[in-house]
Amino acid sequence: MKKYSCETHIDHALDMHVAETEEYPMMDMLKEEEKLSTKCSYCKELATYIVSSK
Template structure:
């Protein structure tokens, strides 16, 4: 599971990840290349973090 999230929605992304995966995620900063082609999964803002288990 991967969630791209902005600063505003980081808590929602972490809560959703733990509820679905039942494990703690890693939170990685988004690279400049990903910022150009991706938006937050909850709004249209540019993402700041990738919440993932990989």
Template sequence: MIYCCNDHVELALDVIVDEYETFPVLRKLKEEEKMSTACEYCRKEAEYMVEN
């Protein structure tokens, strides 16, 4: 699973498709989840979780 900000959501979707060859699941994080989670690409506050 990849936590990402709005700027990197497309990159995270592409990574899941490339690595797992499956359709990714995109979920918007709840407010309480956002506070403790950073984007894996730029360290901004994560807004989404992308998983397979």
């Protein structure tokens, strides 16, 4: 499971990941080239982070 998040929604993305998967989430910064086209999973802002299980 992967969720993309802007600065505003990162806490929500981490909480939702734990609630949905019951696993510890990993949070990574998106690469500069990925930031240009990746939208937040919760709003229309550009994503800064990716939350996933590794």
